[in-house]
Amino acid sequence: MSLSFRVRARRGDFSLDVAFAGDVRSLVVVGPSGAGKTTLLQGLxxxxxxxxxxxxxxxxxxxxxxxxAVPPAHRRGVGYLFQEGRLFPHLNVEANVSFARPYATDPMDVAEALGLVDLDGFETRWPATLSGGEMRRVAFARAIAARPRILLLDEPFAGLDVRRRDALIPYLIRLRDEVGTPMVIVTHDPRDVSALSQAVLRIEDGRAAARPEPA
Known part of the structure; x- marks a missing residue:
């Protein structure tokens, strides 16, 4: 699987210009806070x-x-997992997970997506009743339910305990290797780099600090 991208953007005095090209299905993006990692994902x-x-x-x-050729966000086939989860407070869990399914050609059943994150039976729950970790897992289910062509994950395991994190990693690996879904993962956690990356791209001050490294 070849993956290539370039994003140039400006936010006030900060400018981003980052490009990548390589034969990978999972690219982990690392770098200090404020380097432009989230801006990169949001641009894509x-x-x-x-x-x-x-x-x-x-x-x-x-x-x-x-x-x-710049389709609107909902037509890009891009799944996105925000750092904060960002569930819609006026929608229950089922409606949150279903949000992107109308734009997918082969969407996943809501129950299947929730089962993958160990939230069976949560369809009628409301975001206000969920713990931080549960909200994070609902957000993950929402990101994968549309079977995106590429998955962008911004600190994907923030707010999850070790058991939940370890349970999700094998699914991401299957999604990458068996389904063939490429992913770009922003993280500060060396465990994520070790478990998920096929290449590592370091960003500093809005620029790639060096050539992409094999994991």
Whole structure:
């Protein structure tokens, strides 16, 4: 699986210009806080203004601002897991997980997605009744329920205890290796790098600090 992207963006005095190309299904992006890691993911997902964005997989261009091929966020086939979870407070768990399914060609059943994160039977619960870890797992289920073409994960295991984290990692590996879903993972946790990465991209001050490294 070949993956390539470039994002250029500006936020006040901060500028981002990061590109990557390689034969990987899982790229882990690391770097200090404020380096631009989340800005990179948001640019690829269409969740923030950019000066330039390009994303291609196996030679198929999904997004290319140079040619005007910039579909809206909900049409990009990109799954996104925010750091904070960001559930819709006015929707129950089932409705939250179902949110992106109408835009998917082969969506996952809500029950299947919740089962993968050990939340069977939570469909009628409301976000206000969930613990922090439960909210995080619902957000994860929402990100995978649409079977995205690429999955962007921003600190994917924040707020989860070790048992829940260890339970989710094998599924991400199966998603990567068996289903073939590529993923870009932002993390500060060396365990995530060890478990999930096929290559590591370090960002500092909005720029790639060095050539991508094999994991």
């Amino acid at each position: 997902a269409g969740l923030g203004p950019v000066d330039e964005v390009h994303l291609a997989m196996d030679g198929q261009v999904l997004i290319d601002s140079a040619t005007g």
